Amino acid sequence: xxxxxxxxxxxxxxxxxxxxxxxxxxxxxxxxxxxxxxxxxxxxxxxxxxxxxxxxxxxxxxxxxxxxxxxxxxxxxxxxxxxxxxxxxxxxxxxxxxxxxxxxxxxxxxxxxxxxxxxxxxxxxxxxxxxxxxxxxxxxxxxxxxxxxxxxxxxxxxxxxxxxxxxxxxxxxxxxxxxxxxxxxxxxxxxxxxxxxxxxxxx
Amino acid sequence: xxxxxxxxxxxxxxxxxxxxxxxxxxxxxxxxxxxxxxxxxxxxxxxxxxxxxxxxxxxxxxxxxxxxxxxxxxxxxxxxxxxxxxxxxxxxxxxxxxxxxxxxxxxxxxxxxxxxxxxxxxxxxxxxxxxxxxxxxxxxxxxxxxxxxxxxxxxxxxxxxxxxxxxxxxxxxxxxxxxxxxxxxxxxxxxxxxxxxxxxxxx
DNA sequence: GTCTATAGAGGGATAGAC
DNA sequence: GTCTATCCCTCTATAGAC
Numbered sequence: 549x550x551x552x553x554x555x556x557x558x559x560x561x562x563x564x565x566x567x568x569x570x571x572x573x574x575x576x577x578x579x580x581x582x583x584x585x586x587x588x589x590x591x592x593x594x595x596x597x598x599x600x601x602x603x604x605x606x607x608x609x610x611x612x613x614x615x616x617x618x619x620x621x622x623x624x625x626x627x628x629x630x631x632x633x634x635x636x637x638x639x640x641x642x643x644x645x646x647x648x649x650x651x652x653x654x655x656x657x658x659x660x661x662x663x664x665x666x667x668x669x670x671x672x673x674x675x676x677x678x679x680x681x682x683x684x685x686x687x688x689x690x691x692x693x694x695x696x697x698x699x700x701x702x703x704x705x706x707x708x709x710x711x712x713x714x715x716x717x718x719x720x721x722x723x724x725x726x727x728x729x730x731x732x733x734x735x736x737x738x739x740x741x742x743x744x745x746x747x748x749x750x751x
Numbered sequence: 752x753x754x755x756x757x758x759x760x761x762x763x764x765x766x767x768x769x770x771x772x773x774x775x776x777x778x779x780x781x782x783x784x785x786x787x788x789x790x791x792x793x794x795x796x797x798x799x800x801x802x803x804x805x806x807x808x809x810x811x812x813x814x815x816x817x818x819x820x821x822x823x824x825x826x827x828x829x830x831x832x833x834x835x836x837x838x839x840x841x842x843x844x845x846x847x848x849x850x851x852x853x854x855x856x857x858x859x860x861x862x863x864x865x866x867x868x869x870x871x872x873x874x875x876x877x878x879x880x881x882x883x884x885x886x887x888x889x890x891x892x893x894x895x896x897x898x899x900x901x902x903x904x905x906x907x908x909x910x911x912x913x914x915x916x917x918x919x920x921x922x923x924x925x926x927x928x929x930x931x932x933x934x935x936x937x938x939x940x941x942x943x944x945x946x947x948x949x950x951x952x953x954x
Numbered sequence: 955g956t957c958t959a960t961a962g963a964g965g966g967a968t969a970g971a972c
Numbered sequence: 973g974t975c976t977a978t979c980c981c982t983c984t985a986t987a988g989a990c
Contacts, residue, residue, distance in 0.1 A: 737906075
């Protein structure tokens with residue numbers, strides 16, 4: 549209760565704006581967000597948004613850099629790491645990804661939608677195709693199943709993991725499944741998906 | 752080449768606006784669309800949009816009614832129909848759904864995103880949960896596999912089918928896969944997915 | 955750094971002529 | 973039914989006081 553001396557100051561205004569921006573952009577997307585919403589959410593004055601981040605565009609761009617990395621950067625290193633066996637990769641990636649998505653359920657819908665709306669801004673010019681084809685992940689898949697294009701397995705694994713989070717607004721709205729029930733279902737999938745992927749690979 | 756007498760007239764203005772609205776809303780979403788975009792796309796005057804559809808909101812609502820039905824209404828009847836065996840259901844539903852999505856690749860991202868943004872407008876108050884639980888689809892799944900919640904299988908089947916279309920902007924942008932290549936991958940999935948679902952069910 | 959006030963553009967909607 | 977012109981509110985961004 550007593551004020552502490554020389555306590556570290558409140559979060560800086562800059563950081564307050566950034567946090568508010570993350571939240572509001574995630575909820576409403578770029579076009580649906582007003583800088584006023586961000587200022588209000590941050591509890592600061594509208595003019596400060598432009599003082600710290602020159603424009604709505606620039607602020608959005610910074611937020612999206614983070615979000616894109618969060619969505620793709622957390623799993624790619626696991627799949628690419630040659631030290632892991634294929635099964636280990638799938639188990640760790642599934643667990644890591646679902647845990648992250650339970651904490652950030654709006655992330656996939658935001659990122660996929662905004663990449664569609666601003667294809668030139670976040671389409672990160674990195675040529676993924678050659679990297680993928682040469683990755684240990686694809687090599688391991690080919691060794692285990694040479695009948696199916698490895699890219700089909702990648703799409704399927706991601707679909708099994710990510711799709712429920714994209715459909716979540718429908719799942720809770722239409723099938724009235726509570727937030728907790730949804731989380732439980734997703735946790736259950738951490739065991740189901742690696743198992744299913746194995747039988748798919750061996751089929 | 753010679754003009755035909757009494758040929759049926761051009762599409763009505765009302766229909767031209769509706770078609771333009773479908774296109775522009777699908778591309779840019781509700782918040783990103785300007786009524787001016789729709790008028791221009793339709794090749795008509797801005798004022799006519801409001802003349803025929805009292806407001807942007809009303810026009811959007813009409814478009815979304817269609818889109819929601821298109822996304823959910825085309826497959827649900829197949830899965831619920833007790834006349835089909837489980838395997839037949841999965842085969843027909845997969846084929847039907849992928850064919851429809853190849854023709855309407857933006858549909859899932861639009862619908863999931865706008866339902867998230869307007870949860871009270873399209874959350875169609877129909878209580879899906881009890882309908883699902885009693886459906887022949889769920890019953891058949893339970894008969895075949897009593898170890899896993901049938902809802903997990905439904906989520907997985909939909910994920911396998913729908914996710915690639917949601918990720919498509921990333922797939923073409925980052926992995927530079929052409930439109931034709933993408934379509935070919937999806938056609939291949941019409942055979943892969945039913946097969947995979949069977950081994951998942953029997954695992 | 956933070957505020958108030960406002961410029962200036964954009965966009966939904968309508969009045970009114972034809 | 974269709975057009976032009978315009979109203980009017982909202983929103984981004986900035987000027988300028990403190």
